[in-house]
Amino acid sequence: MNSTPRCLATMLLVATAITGSAFAAGTHPVTGEALAERQVFTYRVLDEHSSVDPQIVEDVSGSEIVRDLFEGLMNQDAQGSLVPGTATGYTVSDDKLTYSFTLRDNAKWSNGDPVVAGDFVYAWRRAVSPELASPYSWFMELMSIENAARIIAGDVPVDELGVSAPDDRTLVVNLSQPLPYFPQMVTHATTFPVNPAVVEAHGADWTNPENIVSNGAYVLTEHIPNERSVRERNPMYWDAENVILEKTVALVINDENTSLTRWLAGELDRTEVPAGQFPRLQKKYPGEAISFPRLCNYYYTFNLSESGPxxxxxxxxxxxxxxxxxxxxxxxxxxxxxxxxxxxxxxxxxxxxxxxxxxxxxxxxxxxxxxxxxxxxxxxxxxxxxxxxxxxxxxxxxxxxxxxx
Missing domain, CATH: 3.10.105.10 (Dipeptide-binding Protein; Domain 3)
Incomplete structure (x- = not known):
């Protein structure tokens, strides 16, 4: 995919906004460039996101928002390398079947509640619950978590999932088989924690701006379906002092040409390039129209259900x-x-x-x-x-x- 950032430095800010990089006031931590006084990043999305519930979201734009709002046990830096997230680290047993994660003492929800290991247990049980029917329940099975497949199939109750919280700062995960890349898998949105009290109190409406409580670098302050979604800096985030952007705004614009026009008018910091126009734009806006690798692919799926051909x-x-x-x-x-x-x-x-x-x-x-x-x-x-x-x-x-x- 191609993106056309209005200001290349702004794009770099997005990459470092939640990495925990220290920076001098007014300068960018990577480039050393002077930062704009108004740190607001506005970008275009094609369609309305599916959800901002970590255990329900299944689309790209929704996942981008969820990664801003929530943080899992581990995180990834700008190069994709594994770094501590809500957990400071982990240990693994000699047989590679048991992982023990240690949570930060200063990890908090946006309402001030401490983030505890039980929040992860609750979220992971939601992810495999047949009642919730998460579109990414298969991912939890792929993680080889003990009993995940049987719970998803409805054969055993969710409380038999191989995850436990012996205390508020320790999360223990039992696997059915060794999985060397298991730590990388806990950076996926489906494994992010949710606040049990908030979910139970508001049900399906818990993700509305007036109800949602999150533990990431940002909080959801506004959502107008099919129009816009606004996230603002979360002062309760454990590394809030190193979060650069104050606000991120996603605008739903179905037509790419309309989006490009708004970018040219200075209304957007990032937009996808309409098909076939990248060579022209790259010549006209060198350093702004850029092509970069993304961890995604483009494909069509076959409808193999009874209703399909x-x-x-x-x-x-x-x-x-x-x-x-x-x-x-x-x-x-x-x-x-x-x-x-x-x-x-x-x-x-x-x-x-x-x-x-x-x-x-x-x-x-x-x-x-x-x-x-x-x-x-x-x-x-x-x-x-x-x-x-x-x-x-x-x-x-x-x-x-x-x-x-």
């Missing part, structure tokens, strides 16, 4: 459609913003990830198309029986162009 039940059809996508045309001609062709689900920008050899990656698009055509013929589709299905894509001209391609 019968054709999708045939693996040959799914393989044929995957082969027929001309990734080079999309990245170089339609988007033209530095994106790269993807043949693996894991993003190439993932730390320490080495992209494996994938057979279709070494094929030409002509070869892929020929293989796709053969697979569709085997599945019974052709000129006399064309494959038909409905394709759903996000609301924007760029997404439409990709879908048509």
């Amino acid at each position: 019968e054709a999708f039940q045939d693996v040959r059809v799914r393989k044929a459609l995957a082969l027929a996508v001309d990734r080079k045309i999309i990245t170089e001609s339609i988007l033209a913003g530095g994106q790269i062709e993807a043949f693996t689900f894991t993003p190439a920008a993932t730390a320490d990830f080495e992209v494996p050899d994938v057979e279709i990656a070494s094929m030409s698009q002509t070869e892929r198309d020929a293989t796709a055509k053969a697979l569709l013929t085997e599945a019974g589709y052709g000129a006399d029986n064309p494959l038909k299905f409905e394709m759903i894509y996000n609301t924007s001209e760029s997404h439409k162009k990709i879908a048509v391609a």
